[in-house]
Amino acid sequence: MKSILITGASQGIGRATADLFLEAGWRVGLLARGAQKLQGIAARYENAVALPADVTDAAAMQAAFDAFVERAGRLDVLFNNAGMFGKPGAIDALEVEDFDAVVNVNLRGMFIAARLAFQQMRRQDPAGGRIINNGSISAHVPREGSVSYTTTKHAITGLTKSLSLDGRALGIACGQIDIGNAETDMVAALNARLAAEGKAPNPVMDVGDAARSVLHMAELPLEANVQFMTVMATRMAYIGRG
Numbered sequence: 001m002k003s004i005l006i007t008g009a010s011q012g013i014g015r016a017t018a019d020l021f022l023e024a025g026w027r028v029g030l031l032a033r034g035a036q037k038l039q040g041i042a043a044r045y046e047n048a049v050a051l052p053a054d055v056t057d058a059a060a061m062q063a064a065f066d067a068f069v070e071r072a073g074r075l076d077v078l079f080n081n082a083g084m085f086g087k088p089g090a091i092d093a094l095e096v097e098d099f100d101a102v103v104n105v106n107l108r109g110m111f112i113a114a115r116l117a118f119q120q121m122r123r124q125d126p127a128g129g130r131i132i133n134n135g136s137i138s139a140h141v142p143r144e145g146s147v148s149y150t151t152t153k154h155a156i157t158g159l160t161k162s163l164s165l166d167g168r169a170l171g172i173a174c175g176q177i178d179i180g181n182a183e184t185d186m187v188a189a190l191n192a193r194l195a196a197e198g199k200a201p202n203p204v205m206d207v208g209d210a211a212r213s214v215l216h217m218a219e220l221p222l223e224a225n226v227q228f229m230t231v232m233a234t235r236m237a238y239i240g241r242g
Helices: 013-023 034-043 058-073 096-123 147-170 183-197 207-219
Strands: 003-007 028-034 049-052 077-081 129-134 173-179 228-232
Touching: 003 058, 003 096, 003 147, 013 028, 013 034, 013 207, 028 034, 028 058, 034 049, 049 058, 058 096, 058 147, 077 096, 077 207, 096 147, 096 173, 129 147, 129 207, 147 173, 147 207, 173 207
Parallel strands: 003 028, 003 077, 028 049, 077 129, 129 173, 173 228
Antiparallel strands: none
16 A cells, blocks of 8 residues: 655645545545544544644654654655745735744745655665655745745745755655645635735635646656646636736
8 A cells, every 4th residue: 555644634735635545545644733633534544644743843743754654664655735825915014923934834844844754765665755845836926915925935846856856866756736726725715815805816726636636646656757737727817927
């Protein structure tokens, strides 16, 4: 049974992806802060492992990874997904603490998870595996009022490229999925803010379409890699937005 650990697995894209992989017969490590939500998912599937942890807590993350590998035997894939949008606004409307909160989850947390996955994949027998980073279309083209989020997602693109290069000789593939407006609580909150400002909401796509894209990337043999994938709502303003 192939194994995947998913961060941010209790809701949104992470939850949809976890459900899809579980139904596809993978051993799935469900990592997020909300233990109750994770246990509710794990109760429905024999192949699910609840791993309550905060991605910013290096010690808790180490314990979670160790527990999952002990149960699964190895780590085939990490979906490095946990993230937050943070307080919206132009840079001079934000406090440094607002920026730090987003960096702590979106960058430091993803670094910690990637480091642990890379370490495990290097030492397991046979060696190798795949890391899929959840970037964002904001990793390429920002939306208004997203300076903290956009900055971290540009950094994730650098992380993806570095992991791809450093993992090449070790059989560790790394790719990035950039998702545009999957219908999640985060996008719903953004659309509610737009509506409150008298603006049209962003077009959305079903979150299951994002999950299926992750499954496609994960199911490839290690000899093949999707380096960057963009999947988005067809009608959203992305090409030429600004």
